[in-house]
Amino acid sequence: MILDGWIAQRLGVSALTRGALLEWQRRTLREIVARASAASPFYARHLIGVDPSEPGTLPFMDLRPLAEDPLALLCVPQGAVARAATLETSGTRGSRKRLFFSDEDLEDTKSFFAAGMAHVPGSRTLIAMGGERPGSVGALLGEALGRIGRVGFAEGPVSDPSAVLGRIAALNADSLVGVPAEMLALARTPGAGLVGPLRSVLLSGDAASRPLVAAVEAAFGCPVFRHYGMAETGYGAAVECARREGMHIREADLLVEVVDGEGRGLDDGEWGEIVVTTLTRRALPLIRYRTGDEGRILPGPCRCGSVLRRLEVRGRLDDRLTLPTGTVRLGELDEALHALPWLLGFDAAAGRGPGGVLLRLTLYSVSSSELERGREAESAVLGIPAVRDAWRGGTLRLECAIHRRPDGLRPGKKRILPLEKFPSAPNGSCGTSWTASGETFWSFHLLKRSGER
Ligand SMILES: [Zn+2]
Structure with missing residues (x-):
């Protein structure tokens, strides 16, 4: 209990x-x-x-x-x-x-954290949440861990997964607390298997898809707990x-x-x-x-x-696409895309385009690879019934690009972004300044209706 x-x-x-x-x-x-x-x-x-x-x-x-x-x-x-x-x-x-x-x-929050964490295995916990200021979530959790005889290391949001893996090893941390999307990137960064097995990973700050939980568990060889x-x-x-x-x-x-x-x-x-x-x-x-x-x-x-x-x-609730064929939650995109074993993370942007809705996906991969990944991404996206039906019916336009791992990940909660915040780059891929260093090795525009391909 x-x-x-x-x-x-x-x-x-x-x-x-x-x-x-x-x-x-x-x-x-x-x-x-x-x-x-x-x-x-x-x-x-x-x-x-x-x-x-x-x-x-x-x-x-x-x-x-x-x-x-x-x-x-x-x-x-x-x-x-x-x-x-x-x-x-x-x-x-x-x-x-x-x-x-x-x-x-x-004090009430620290007391709750101390009681809740007492059941989550670990003794040296890397806290990949905002914790620089007193009273911030990371600082409160660090204090709470101290009360139950554990050590919490303030790491902050993950922007460079390789560096964080290095710190887990250097600190001899046996457990992690972090945001789901960032923990997925960590789990799929080369070298993740070398820091484990850990004793637990606690996911907080955002909803976590089933394939994401499975990937984190497999990479670190430990149970994943969720917190809301x-x-x-x-x-x-x-x-x-x-x-x-x-x-x-x-x-x-x-x-x-x-x-x-x-x-x-x-x-x-x-x-x-x-x-x-x-x-x-x-x-x-x-x-x-x-x-x-x-x-x-x-x-x-x-x-x-x-x-x-x-x-x-x-x-x-508002993180969803409304299509003539039904609504698509961001969580459904998570379920479909997180199952791709090479995926570090993705960004989704959507808005009104000519003739209907435009959904623009940018997928981040560990390394550049063969065309096959593009085909896998395509079938994962089109595996969502409302997306497939709208695309076939010509009311949804899909743009998708795969980047080799960018230098930095955008930390924090995942959202479906407005299109104007995520413009299409001139070469047909998508990108913002923080992904500019990433190499786009595959990009497709699913512009055609069924039967035209
Ligand atoms: Zn229970």
Whole structure:
């Protein structure tokens, strides 16, 4: 069982039960609604006349108030803010959202990290997450590992996989924490097999496809654990136990709901938008916050015996292509392309083109190779039914190029980018300044309709 003992301690009960947890959630929800309404000008307006004993009737919120006037959400004096986080919003507006944490908020996160990591094997962990500033996710995790007698090495995002492999060996690290796309690049960089076997890899910060998990496990000879969290959830939200069948939610601090497009609650097992309420946050609580992430609560209890519900996440709701033949999630491109054994990573850009949608894919490979890889890439992309049907029907144009490994990878969360951010290079391949050093050895434009090839 993971986290149950830690949560029982926080609730002041000897053994955690579902009943005790629900009672705690009801009480802390009433408290946070009362406190937020009294302390924050935004919530005073937003929560006017609500009944906190009926959680399903509370109004939703999204990231807009965090971008427009974040100080209006603050529930403590500004002097009590220990960390302010400024984040790019994932929408196309290009605005930034701000979040504030008190010392107690950061302490809660460290406490969660320490409890969650106690079940993830390893004693010397390379942390490939942003950790340069105090209170950042990497710094909090490093402190948490110290509390359970482990050593965390702050590495930061991976831009040069070979150099990171060198540091894993030099530090004698036996475990890794990092973003899925960056861990895939690491796993498929020559020499990855020489640093293992490791004891664990924890993936965080983005959804991870099945072939990606399998590739990381194979390269490092160890189990992969998934973690879900974002700044809004105090960085930590849910983590897998040893069974690795869904991420157990930090339910003393977070009330998690899954809702449909109309805001109606969905049954366990149904995919929808993840909505979170931060039950114990002091500085800037969020109440029924629509995360924009797609997920579901897994039905039934985990075989580990925990009473904590399990979450499965499959990426951003707006990260999808709408085609006349259906929608294609970025996660579907991940599933199809990560299965290519030579793929380090890829970029996808899409937008309106002449006669329909243009999807532009740039694939990164370990080394230049024969034409065969282009054929493999083509059949992987066209293996997605909605893509194949739209392409055959002439409503989707596909551009694809394969680059030999560029000098640097673009770190962080994967997105489907707007076309203008990823222009087609004059030679017909795709590229931006950071891939300019990569050698394009194969490129195709799937411009023809079925029957013309
Ligand atoms: Zn479990």
